[in-house]
Amino acid sequence: MNTVLASDSLLARLADRVYAVSEAVNWLARRAAGLFFLGMLATMMLQVIARYAFAAPPFWTEELARWLMVWGGLLGASCAFHTHADPAMVHPPVGVTWRLKLQAVSRFIASWLFFLPVLWFTYPFFLRQIGRTSEGLEVSTAWMAAALPVALILILFHGVAGLGALVSPRVLARETDYATQFSSHTTE
Amino acid sequence: MAALPILLLSTALLFGGAVLAHLIGAASVLSFFAADRARFLAAAPQRIIAHIDLFSIMSMPLFILAGEIMNRAGVTRALIDLAMALMARLKGGLGHVNILTSVFFAGISGSAMADAASVSNTLVPAMRKAGYTSSYAGAITAASSVIGPIIPPSIIMIFYGALMNTSVAALFIAGIVPGLVMAAALFGANAWMAHRHNHPTGERVPPREILRRFVYALPATVIPVIILSGIVFGIMTPTEAAGVAVCCAILAGVIYGQMSLRKLIESLERTAVLSGSIFILLSAVAIFGYLAGLEQIPSRLAEQLIGLGFDGWKYLLLLNLVFLVAGMFLEVPVALALLVPLLVPTGIEMGADPVHLGIVIIVNLTLGIVTPPFGAALLVVSAVSGTPYWSIARAAAPFLLVQLGVLMLLTFVPEISLFLPRLSGFVN
Amino acid sequence: QSVAIALDSTPDRETQGSYRYVDTLVSTLRDMGWETELFPRDAIGGEDERLDQIRAGILDMSMSNYAVTYQFVPEMRVMQLPYTFANSRHVFDFFTESDYLDSVNEQLAAEGMHVLAIVPTGGMLGIFNNQKEVRSVSDMQGLRMRALDANQLEMFRMMGADGVVIPFSEVPNALQTGIANGYVNASVVPLAFGQGDLFTNFTDARVIISARVALASTAWWEALSDEQRAQVEEASLTALQDVFDWVDVTQEQSLEALDAAGIAVYRPTDEELATFREATADMADLLEGVDAARIAELRAMVAEHQPE
Numbered sequence: 071m072n073t074v075l076a077s078d079s080l081l082a083r084l085a086d087r088v089y090a091v092s093e094a095v096n097w098l099a100r101r102a103a104g105l106f107f108l109g110m111l112a113t114m115m116l117q118v119i120a121r122y123a124f125a126a127p128p129f130w131t132e133e134l135a136r137w138l139m140v141w142g143g144l145l146g147a148s149c150a151f152h153t154h155a156d157p158a159m160v161h162p163p164v165g166v167t168w169r170l171k172l173q174a175v176s177r178f179i180a181s182w183l184f185f186l187p188v189l190w191f192t193y194p195f196f197l198r199q200i201g202r203t204s205e206g207l208e209v210s211t212a213w214m215a216a217a218l219p220v221a222l223i224l225i226l227f228h229g230v231a232g233l234g235a236l237v238s239p240r241v242l243a244r245e246t247d248y249a250t251q252f253s254s255h256t257t258e
Numbered sequence: 259m260a261a262l263p264i265l266l267l268s269t270a271l272l273f274g275g276a277v278l279a280h281l282i283g284a285a286s287v288l289s290f291f292a293a294d295r296a297r298f299l300a301a302a303p304q305r306i307i308a309h310i311d312l313f314s315i316m317s318m319p320l321f322i323l324a325g326e327i328m329n330r331a332g333v334t335r336a337l338i339d340l341a342m343a344l345m346a347r348l349k350g351g352l353g354h355v356n357i358l359t360s361v362f363f364a365g366i367s368g369s370a371m372a373d374a375a376s377v378s379n380t381l382v383p384a385m386r387k388a389g390y391t392s393s394y395a396g397a398i399t400a401a402s403s404v405i406g407p408i409i410p411p412s413i414i415m416i417f418y419g420a421l422m423n424t425s426v427a428a429l430f431i432a433g434i435v436p437g438l439v440m441a442a443a444l445f446g447a448n449a450w451m452a453h454r455h456n457h458p459t460g461e462r463v464p465p466r467e468i469l470r471r472f473v474y475a476l477p478a479t480v481i482p483v484i485i486l487s488g489i490v491f492g493i494m495t496p497t498e499a500a501g502v503a504v505c506c507a508i509l510a511g512v513i514y515g516q517m518s519l520r521k522l523i524e525s526l527e528r529t530a531v532l533s534g535s536i537f538i539l540l541s542a543v544a545i546f547g548y549l550a551g552l553e554q555i556p557s558r559l560a561e562q563l564i565g566l567g568f569d570g571w572k573y574l575l576l577l578n579l580v581f582l583v584a585g586m587f588l589e590v591p592v593a594l595a596l597l598v599p600l601l602v603p604t605g606i607e608m609g610a611d612p613v614h615l616g617i618v619i620i621v622n623l624t625l626g627i628v629t630p631p632f633g634a635a636l637l638v639v640s641a642v643s644g645t646p647y648w649s650i651a652r653a654a655a656p657f658l659l660v661q662l663g664v665l666m667l668l669t670f671v672p673e674i675s676l677f678l679p680r681l682s683g684f685v686n
Numbered sequence: 687q688s689v690a691i692a693l694d695s696t697p698d699r700e701t702q703g704s705y706r707y708v709d710t711l712v713s714t715l716r717d718m719g720w721e722t723e724l725f726p727r728d729a730i731g732g733e734d735e736r737l738d739q740i741r742a743g744i745l746d747m748s749m750s751n752y753a754v755t756y757q758f759v760p761e762m763r764v765m766q767l768p769y770t771f772a773n774s775r776h777v778f779d780f781f782t783e784s785d786y787l788d789s790v791n792e793q794l795a796a797e798g799m800h801v802l803a804i805v806p807t808g809g810m811l812g813i814f815n816n817q818k819e820v821r822s823v824s825d826m827q828g829l830r831m832r833a834l835d836a837n838q839l840e841m842f843r844m845m846g847a848d849g850v851v852i853p854f855s856e857v858p859n860a861l862q863t864g865i866a867n868g869y870v871n872a873s874v875v876p877l878a879f880g881q882g883d884l885f886t887n888f889t890d891a892r893v894i895i896s897a898r899v900a901l902a903s904t905a906w907w908e909a910l911s912d913e914q915r916a917q918v919e920e921a922s923l924t925a926l927q928d929v930f931d932w933v934d935v936t937q938e939q940s941l942e943a944l945d946a947a948g949i950a951v952y953r954p955t956d957e958e959l960a961t962f963r964e965a966t967a968d969m970a971d972l973l974e975g976v977d978a979a980r981i982a983e984l985r986a987m988v989a990e991h992q993p994e
């Protein structure tokens with residue numbers, strides 16, 4: 071153990087730090103996403119009860135439930151990326167280090183190519199939302215739209231943190247764990 | 259042009275193990291730059307939000323949540339026991355039980371894989387003990403799990419509904435009969451195999467015991483009744499029905515003494531992660547579909563195909579082929595995301611009904627989970643039951659053949675899918 | 687010069703007012719030497735997406751929901767108050783003769799959009815139901831009407847009916863199952879959407895204007911020369927005139943079509959119409975974000991353009 075520590079480069083320790091932040095952020099996002107979905111369920115049930123028991127659905131429940139879903143789902147998307155729950159075509163064999171490292175790089179490049187330009191255009195989009203009032207809750211649609219940049223920044227960050235696998239054996243081991251643990255099959 | 263470098267880069271990333279949705283998104287973004295349309299990416303954020311912020315999409319996380327809770331709530335055992343009571347005494351009885359369990363399961367769960375996974379660790383060992391080969395037991399488990407997404411609720415249908423702007427309620431209702439036809443065909447195949455291979459007859463369950471099991475399974479079996487009647491009679495939207503299904507699942511868990519706050523939190527968080535990965539796919543579709551829309555690709559593709567003589571029944575056959583192959587190699591949501599926006603509008607222009615096409619496509623893609631090389635249901639059943647993958651795949655081949663027959667029937671007799679929704683006013 | 691327009695309806699001149707407008711606009715501009723490109727409905731996105739593309743300056747024109755105007759200029763709601771306009775011709779005269787749209791556009795410029803025209807999809811909205819003949823407002827009692835939003839909900843309450851908010855996609859079901867008994871809509875709509883057998887009665891009560899908005903992007907509009915802008919405005923006016931002429935003709939035809947489809951049409955007398963107008967007069971008090979004096983001022987402006 072001591073020899074490992076001694077041979078650790080500065081870069082590897084930095085990678086560990088960054089990855090630890092990525093794990094912590096993921097923990098938070100996962101809890102929050104669960105709560106948002108609980109809120110969505112509660113709002114939906116309120117709508118059902120109001121509609122069928124009192125024949126008077128409030129006109130804001132549908133929108134509130136949707137917004138809670140957008141927040142929960144987009145935060146969940148960042149968790150899906152961090153924990154390797156997204157569908158991928160190729161799953162590198164466990165133990166073949168270079169393939170696992172290649173995966174970290176591939177995941178990083180694809181996520182940044184997709185989401186960086188989107189994030190770039192999200193700023194003016196967000197500004198356009200501030201002046202818009204929603205039809206149900208009658209508040210600014212920016213409250214909902216904000217979920218997008220938050221999720222994008224998280225995903226971009228997780229992508230960078232995953233690159234730690236190149237220099238830190240601990241990050242590599244953790245990423246490999248994730249890749250082998252999760253089965254996303256329940257959506258088929 | 260720049261198409262070749264983009265293709266090469268995407269392929270490299272694909273084999274490197276990048277996330278498929280990110281690849282679709284990245285390739286689309288690069289194509290915007292290559293086509294000198296980069297400024298149009300300004301529409302990307304709004305398009306992503308518009309593809310997610312939908313009332314009809316909300317039924318997806320809710321049905322996923324209902325499934326997650328039911329997986330943890332002891333519902334599977336009750337359903338298998340009831341199916342045993344009803345069918346075990348027939349020749350090849352446990353095979354029939356396996357199929358019937360899938361039908362029950364289909365009515366409460368939106369996913370085939372949940373069915374395959376939970377049935378293979380209970381029924382497959384039971385079948386093996388009764389004298390079936392493990393490959394036959396695995397094969398029938400995998401094959402019958404296909405019924406899951408055809409009989410509503412169905413996560414794939416919700417996804418298709420969102421992509422094609424088609425009524426999810428109509429799709430749900432349209433799936434009922436095709437799912438039952440699929441089940442009937444499998445019952446027939448199992449009966450035939452039972453005679454051919456002299457499969458055992460199971461125990462006869464006394465009427466009182468049947469009644470007891472029926473009552474015990476009631477919390478589970480009442481769920482599909484509530485969901486379906488609510489939707490068919492227009493009392494609930496699919497989204498509201500999904501909310502009700504979650505509450506029923508929690509209630510069933512409480513009745514079976516298997517519900518806890520911890521399980522609820524676990525289910526909620528897993529649902530968020532699973533929905534999240536679908537949202538990212540939808541985000542990729544938002545960008546990819548925008549490019550297709552700007553370049554008016556679907557209508558050009560339609561012209562090309564009609565020019566090549568692919569109209570009417572030939573187009574339907576082509577559609578089957580494309581989606582069948584896609585299902586073999588891609589995960590279902592990925593295949594839907596990539597192909598539906600390109601191919602389905604063409605079919606509709608040729609006069610096909612979007613609901614009928616939806617059912618056909620869903621059956622096609624779902625069959626991919628029992629088809630090698632990547633058949634996900636085969637994989638799961640093999641992993642859970644410890645039976646070699648290829649021996650299950652070989653034993654599943656006769657079932658697959660029967661299912662392809664059903665697929666052709668569904669493709670060329672639209673009324674099987676459409677008459678129920680027509681009857682209840684969801685399709686004109 | 688060129689223009690790219692996103693459509694909001696099927697390309698059928700005979701049934702779709704908003705397509706008719708675009709079709710005439712585009713052919714007039716082409717004759718003037720413009721290049722034009724049309725995106726089919728939903729090809730580049732739904733209502734919100736098209737609006738955002740207009741505001742981002744990557745789409746030149748879009749046929750949009752009237753509601754986008756009052757999301758940014760709340761007083762545009764005044765034009766949608768019941769009985770602000772007497773008939774379709776009144777709508778045309780007000781929006782084309784007055785300079786009201788110019789003042790709206792001054793406010794909208796900062797938001798990246800410019801209203802070219804208020805385009806009708808049919809005649810003014812009347813009352814459909816499947817229970818009884820509605821002659822005057824007292825007949826509304828006991829009906830449960832499908833409301834589009836909180837405003838319509840209030841309007842139906844003022845008329846003495848119940849209201850229930852139901853999203854568009856669920857309307858047929860709600861009507862079949864009795865969750866709702868009727869709605870207000872243009873007379874052409876139910877038959878065009880296959881909802882003919884859901885109703886037994888129609889009252890030509892001319893409650894609210896039916897309107898879509900021809901929305902241009904500020905970025906595109908301001909990049910045009912004065913001469914080009916004049917060309918667009920001229921083409922737009924020609925197109926709008928044609929649509930209103932078509933509304934006059936089809937209004938009668940669609941009432942006959944309703945009759946033929948088994949929906950009894952009732953044409954209220956002036957006295958009966960007045961009962962609806964009086965019942966909903968207080969709607970103006972409910973408008974948030976617009977003060978009473980301004981509402982009165984706007985309604986006076988509108989009244990100046992009343993035909994005859």
Ligand code: NA
Pocket residue numbers: 363364365366367368369405406407408409410411412
């Ligand atoms: Na199902």
Ligand code: NA
Pocket residue numbers: 356357359360377398399400402403
């Ligand atoms: Na099964």
